[in-house]
Amino acid sequence: MPEEKLVNVFCGPHCGAYVCEFQAVVKEGKVENLRIHPKTKHPPCAVGWTNAKRLYHPDRLLYPLKRVGERGDGKWERISWDEAMDYVAKGLTEVKQKYGNESIVLYSYVAHHGSPGGAADRSVTPLRLFNLWGGCIHLFDRGNLCAAAYWQSMRRFTGTIHLARPLPKDTELMVIWSSNPVATSRRITPRTIMESKEQYGLKVVVIDPQFTETAALLADEYLPIRPGTDAALALAWLRVIIAEGLYKKDVVLNHTNALFLVRSDNGKMLREKDVGGPSDKYMVWDAKTQQARTFDTAGVEPALTGSQTVKGITVKPVWQRLIELVEPWTAAKAAEATGLPAESIVNLAREFGRKKSKIQFFPIPRFNTTSYGEYASIASEMINVLSGGIIGRMVMRENPHAHIDVGFHATHFDTQVVPNPVSKKVPVGHLAEAILNPKRYGTNIKALYLFRANPVNQHASTQKTIEALKKLDLVVVADLFMSATAQYADIVLPACTYLERSSIREASPVGVGGWTIYYDLPRQLYYCDKAVEPLGESKDDYDITRLLAQKLGMGQDYPWRNAEEWIADNLEKAKENPKYPWLKDVTIDRLKREGIVDVPIPTPPIDWNMPTPSGRVEFYNEELIDMGYEPLPVYLPPRESPEGSPELYKKYPLQLLTSKFKLRPNSSYGNQPELREMYTPDVLMNPEDAAPRGIKDGDKVTVFNDRGQIHLKASVKEAIRPGVVRIYQGQWPADGNVNLLSSDELTLYGENPTYNTGLVNIRKA
Amino acid sequence: MPTRYGMLVDLKRCIGCYSCIMACKQDHGVVAGKRWNRVTTVGPIGKFPNVRMHYVYTQCMHCEKPPCVEACPTGALYKRPEDGIVLVDESKCRACFDLCEDACPYKALARDTARGKQTKCTLCVERLEKGEQPLCVQTCVTQALIFGKVQDLPKLMEPRTKGVPTHRLLTDQGTGPGLEYNKDPELGTIKGRRGKVYTDVT
Numbered sequence: 001m002p003e004e005k006l007v008n009v010f011c012g013p014h015c016g017a018y019v020c021e022f023q024a025v026v027k028e029g030k031v032e033n034l035r036i037h038p039k040t041k042h043p044p045c046a047v048g049w050t051n052a053k054r055l056y057h058p059d060r061l062l063y064p065l066k067r068v069g070e071r072g073d074g075k076w077e078r079i080s081w082d083e084a085m086d087y088v089a090k091g092l093t094e095v096k097q098k099y100g101n102e103s104i105v106l107y108s109y110v111a112h113h114g115s116p117g118g119a120a121d122r123s124v125t126p127l128r129l130f131n132l133w134g135g136c137i138h139l140f141d142r143g144n145l146c147a148a149a150y151w152q153s154m155r156r157f158t159g160t161i162h163l164a165r166p167l168p169k170d171t172e173l174m175v176i177w178s179s180n181p182v183a184t185s186r187r188i189t190p191r192t193i194m195e196s197k198e199q200y201g202l203k204v205v206v207i208d209p210q211f212t213e214t215a216a217l218l219a220d221e222y223l224p225i226r227p228g229t230d231a232a233l234a235l236a237w238l239r240v241i242i243a244e245g246l247y248k249k250d251v252v253l254n255h256t257n258a259l260f261l262v263r264s265d266n267g268k269m270l271r272e273k274d275v276g277g278p279s280d281k282y283m284v285w286d287a288k289t290q291q292a293r294t295f296d297t298a299g300v301e302p303a304l305t306g307s308q309t310v311k312g313i314t315v316k317p318v319w320q321r322l323i324e325l326v327e328p329w330t331a332a333k334a335a336e337a338t339g340l341p342a343e344s345i346v347n348l349a350r351e352f353g354r355k356k357s358k359i360q361f362f363p364i365p366r367f368n369t370t371s372y373g374e375y376a377s378i379a380s381e382m383i384n385v386l387s388g389g390i391i392g393r394m395v396m397r398e399n400p401h402a403h404i405d406v407g408f409h410a411t412h413f414d415t416q417v418v419p420n421p422v423s424k425k426v427p428v429g430h431l432a433e434a435i436l437n438p439k440r441y442g443t444n445i446k447a448l449y450l451f452r453a454n455p456v457n458q459h460a461s462t463q464k465t466i467e468a469l470k471k472l473d474l475v476v477v478a479d480l481f482m483s484a485t486a487q488y489a490d491i492v493l494p495a496c497t498y499l500e501r502s503s504i505r506e507a508s509p510v511g512v513g514g515w516t517i518y519y520d521l522p523r524q525l526y527y528c529d530k531a532v533e534p535l536g537e538s539k540d541d542y543d544i545t546r547l548l549a550q551k552l553g554m555g556q557d558y559p560w561r562n563a564e565e566w567i568a569d570n571l572e573k574a575k576e577n578p579k580y581p582w583l584k585d586v587t588i589d590r591l592k593r594e595g596i597v598d599v600p601i602p603t604p605p606i607d608w609n610m611p612t613p614s615g616r617v618e619f620y621n622e623e624l625i626d627m628g629y630e631p632l633p634v635y636l637p638p639r640e641s642p643e644g645s646p647e648l649y650k651k652y653p654l655q656l657l658t659s660k661f662k663l664r665p666n667s668s669y670g671n672q673p674e675l676r677e678m679y680t681p682d683v684l685m686n687p688e689d690a691a692p693r694g695i696k697d698g699d700k701v702t703v704f705n706d707r708g709q710i711h712l713k714a715s716v717k718e719a720i721r722p723g724v725v726r727i728y729q730g731q732w733p734a735d736g737n738v739n740l741l742s743s744d745e746l747t748l749y750g751e752n753p754t755y756n757t758g759l760v761n762i763r764k765a
Numbered sequence: 766m767p768t769r770y771g772m773l774v775d776l777k778r779c780i781g782c783y784s785c786i787m788a789c790k791q792d793h794g795v796v797a798g799k800r801w802n803r804v805t806t807v808g809p810i811g812k813f814p815n816v817r818m819h820y821v822y823t824q825c826m827h828c829e830k831p832p833c834v835e836a837c838p839t840g841a842l843y844k845r846p847e848d849g850i851v852l853v854d855e856s857k858c859r860a861c862f863d864l865c866e867d868a869c870p871y872k873a874l875a876r877d878t879a880r881g882k883q884t885k886c887t888l889c890v891e892r893l894e895k896g897e898q899p900l901c902v903q904t905c906v907t908q909a910l911i912f913g914k915v916q917d918l919p920k921l922m923e924p925r926t927k928g929v930p931t932h933r934l935l936t937d938q939g940t941g942p943g944l945e946y947n948k949d950p951e952l953g954t955i956k957g958r959r960g961k962v963y964t965d966v967t
């Protein structure tokens with residue numbers, strides 16, 4: 001009987017801050033089976049279980065390909081690695097010589113987590129090479145595709161996204177707003193919430209236009225909000241909390257800038273120097289002495305309301321401005337905007353305000369990908385700050401990028417990534433715009449080097465992305481499959497799966513965004529050992545990068561012969577760093593042997609020292625004025641919506657949601673047969689919208705707008721608001737890629753695509 | 766008394782993630798297009814937004830009186846006397862397929878036409894022998910499946926059932942199914958092969 005060996009491997013296709021560790025059963029150089037890793041407390045999901053099959057997927061790219069027809073013609077010729085990399089190195093060098101490094105874009109991020117290669121947050125492996133070589137425009141240094149509106153607005157509001165919330169087990173009321181963790185964070189969040197419901201009687205309210213898995217399984221109360229009107233709900237909620245005194249006054253006075261005075265003439269905060277004083281300090285209105293004093297004056301009693309004149313300048317406390325802002329947002333007005341019953345809005349606000357312990361859970365909210373996601377994000381987090389849904393911030397250690405702060409990743413950066421000599425940045429969601437309209441960001445992009453990213457499928461406006469790729473001098477794509485994007489490449493490089501390479505990941509066993517509420521979970525290092533040699537001529541990320549380095553004459557910068565050596569060297573360097581004492585007992589052999597290694601680092605401390613200009617939560621943000629935005633959150637109807645574009649709405653009366661799907665992390669695994677058995681790509685619509693169009697459940701339909709059309713099966717079900725339809729994102733072109741319908745408009749300053757703002761119509765195919 | 770195994774399916778916990786199905790298919794090499802276990806979406810029932818929806822896990826019920834065993838002309842399908850697990854003796858299976866499939870009201874059989882053998886859930890006998898739980902139970906992310914010997918089950922199930930009587934599927938068939946549910950699965954009807962429709966559960 002052939003010998004059977006167990007190899008520790010993982011799967012982590014952009015499931016956020018976690019990976020699933022497996023053991024691969026290897027016989028005669030083939031992965032026969034997968035087993036749950038014995039140290040795993042949270043079992044793997046359906047997608048993870050298909051990895052052995054994915055390794056041997058019949059469509060795997062097994063050798064390098066060179067385009068012979070026009071881009072997108074699908075005509076290829078097999079070439080050797082030597083020829084392929086010569087071509088790539090020559091093409092890149094030509095662009096560099098002719099236009100400079102600023103004309104080269106590196107895009108490597110989301111399709112395959114785990115360093116080296118597509119790293120946790122950045123593409124460490126190829127980025128280092130490009131930076132050593134003179135730099136590049138590195139996408140994901142600006143904007144994002146998921147949560148940038150939320151993240152960037154939090155940078156203004158609290159200065160950090162690492163906000164501490166009550167733990168679910170200590171919570172009486174949880175509001176899951178604009179998020180579907182049962183589908184997208186299945187390994188831990190649903191179970192934790194279910195256990196809390198069973199054991200502590202936790203009440204759950206779900207706010208979503210769609211009756212999602214989360215609404216079905218977790219909700220005690222379900223509020224079917226109209227898409228993109230979340231800020232209106234939040235403002236009405238704030239109005240109740242403020243008017244009925246349901247907020248924590250100590251938090252308002254000590255941890256926010258609500259007491260500071262704002263000048264009515266220019267909207268800026270009143271500083272001591274504005275009234276003839278020496279300092280830059282913020283001023284408050286002292287109720288005791290009836291004059292403006294610096295906020296830190298001993299014995300000062302800051303007034304939160306009223307309007308005053310100081311040295312001829314009219315000023316009001318931020319709190320007064322907030323009261324005036326929310327004043328018009330009566331329950332009736334919010335009901336009209338959101339489509340929710342006025343009574344529910346008031347009751348929820350009261351309940352949330354009164355409960356001792358509560359959280360709102362929206363790690364990567366859907367409203368973040370609507371036109372004005374920043375305002376919705378700030379307005380909803382303001383509710384949390386006011387009423388105890390946030391208890392401070394987690395004081396993170398070295399690496400602001402890493403969700404889970406082990407230190408390995410930070411060290412990875414410290415030691416391996418040289419600074420990028422190119423300072424030019426382009427929002428990732430506007431890659432195509434920057435290529436087609438060079439003036440917009442002052443760029444002149446000519447070459448694109450893609451490491452398993454799929455912008456043709458996943459960026460808003462597929463048509464525009466294709467048009468842009470066709471304009472370039474050089475497009476190189478490394479992928480497992482001939483993806484929608486690879487089809488427009490000049491050179492396609494065959495990459496390999498987790499099971500064929502060594503990689504490492506610092507993680508915690510939580511789902512996307514889960515780290516924002518489970519900060520007490522253990523920190524761990526996960527290791528993925530190479531179970532089998534790469535199939536055919538496919539190569540691991542590290543090897544591809546090293547080969548390119550050699551072709552660019554930089555072989556000496558990549559002395560490590562393979563990924564394992566590179567990881568081991570990184571680890572040794574991290575261990576030398578006194579910042580990471582907890583890595584002391586970690587060795588590459590131990591990682592390989594154990595797969596999951598607990599890293600004994602303390603839970604981050606929690607405090608209210610916000611990394612903002614005022615050191616407080618900035619309810620009012622004066623920097624936003626300079627940037628051209630509202631300093632307090634407002635509600636504006638989405639650009640494409642019944643109120644935002646009435647003319648367009650007449651033509652396309654259905655609002656489109658492009659939700660994430662439980663069996664497909666974005667577009668990855670969209671071609672996996674075992675998973676595809678479980679679903680048919682569909683558009684979910686309410687019977688009220690289907691009937692007048694003569695559409696029945698299961699009918700083939702065409703979904704269309706001015707940008708394009710796709711064909712799908714209709715799921716006519718009472719599971720979504722009338723006037724709203726849902727198509728899952730990540731479907732490959734043959735299944736109906738929803739980005740043929742989406743617009744590449746970005747949110748305000750977060751520069752996130754507005755995937756969940758769009759109008760369409762549907763007809764029977 | 767011989768051992769018999771049973772399972773409680775906590776319908777308040779099943780989230781329809783299909784991890785159990787993919788794990789089972791991968792581990793047992795179940796052929797493409799076939800499954801040893803299923804998750805059926807029930808609902809949405811009602812008018813939006815006052816609707817409900819849940820997922821119902823089913824698999825071979827390892828029945829007390831398995832109709833597939835009765836229907837099998839060759840004795841390939843059999844019930845192990847020592848623990849009541851219903852298995853296929855592949856050496857005896859003559860690939861007539863329809864007889865057992867028509868007999869089973871739970872759609873639990875998964876024919877492998879290429880090999881000419883009937884296949885089905887084995888309750889992971891190889892794991893049970895090592896003292897482990899079946900893989901579907903191990904991989905359930907919400908711990909919606911509770912597995913054990915029939916005599917131990919009431920105690921194991923109590924925290925989930927809270928004393929409320931459990932439901933079983935298609936009791937009118939008289940098969941004595943081994944899976945219990947902690948609320949009404951509302952499955953409606955299960956369509957068998959050739960349009961044969963079985964009625965609802967108790």
